[in-house]
Amino acid sequence: MAVLNVNPTRMELRRLKARLKTAVRGHKLLKDKSDEMIRRFLIYIKENRSLRLEVEKELSLALKNFMLARAVSSDAVIEEAIAYPSVSAELETSTANVMSVNVPTFKASESTSKDLYPYSFASVTSELDFSISTLSSLLTKMLRLAEIEKTCNMLADEIEKNKRRVNALEYVMIPQLEDTIKFITMKLDENERSSTIRLMKVKSMIENRDGQETT
Amino acid sequence: MLNRIAVVGDKDSVLAFKAIGLDVFNVSSETEAKDTIKNLAKDYKVIFITDKLAQTLEHMLVKYKSRPYPVIVPIPSAEGSNGFGMQGIKRDIEKAIGSDILFKEED
Secondary structure, three states, X not given: OOOOOOXXXXXXHXXXXXXXXXXXXXXXXXXXXXXXXXXXXXXXXXXXXXXXXXXXXXXXXXHHHHHHHHHHOOHHHXXXXXXXXXXXXEEEEEEEEEOOEEEEEEEEEOOOOOOOOOOOOOOOOHHHHHHHHHHHHHHHXXXXXXXXXXXXXXXXXXXXXXXXXXXXXXXXHHHHHHHHHHHHHXXXXXXXXXXXXXXXXXXXXXXXXXXXXXX | OEEEEEEEEOHHHHHHHHOOOOEEEEOOOXXXXXXXXXXXXXXXXXXXXXXXXXXXXXXXXXXXXXXXXXXXXXXXXXXXXXXXXXXXXHHHHHHHXXXXXXXXXXX
């Protein structure tokens, strides 16, 4: 039994009761928050996983094609071909609020150029075309993956923190308050009883004395 | 405000991304990668990094995990994926739920 170091007075008792009420309410709210966060987390993590599988597969393929293209043509040709890309990838970033966790969101701005390939088709092989077209179509998926993965990271962090708070309330704070309240109540009752007994004792003593004086 | 996207990794893996308009930084050593990422984290919001490199720099990337930006995402390198990205997902699940109850049977 863990009792806080407080004076067993009525005022303290009142204060502790108020604290206990707050703690119980807070515990319930935090627990609900934890439940909802885990529910959302599960939705995100499932999407995260399938998206990652997809991106990794397609990206590996695209990079392999790129390697092939590099093997066929000389390094200088490839580097010259892509030295000045005709498109530029830019994005607007902001934060969204998921269960009071600030997570990133992106909005990719459309590239204005109509032509994806910055080189002439005569100089390089078709593997390069293929890998670049896959890569550029993959970019939106990669950005979505970035967004979701970060969301999952941060949610997992927050869930862990929240769990600690819930446990601290449930297993430390609330029992401590309850024990202390019990301790103070018992102490006060004890005081009351002892003062009653004292009064009775004094009364009987007075009665005894008065009886002796009259005889 | 518009932001560019950065890709960090060995030359074979990242050169392709240049063609689609990302900013490419090729690094050859671990210390070089460390410095590059430290600098990039100030300006770029999204950084893709090859998973091989991410694995060696794991302890460093951890500190970027708890804030919204920059987002640092491992991607497979030219040699294919080494499973580091998947490990990250698994770790998240374990952190949040306590054990990997979701995808255990599929792996």
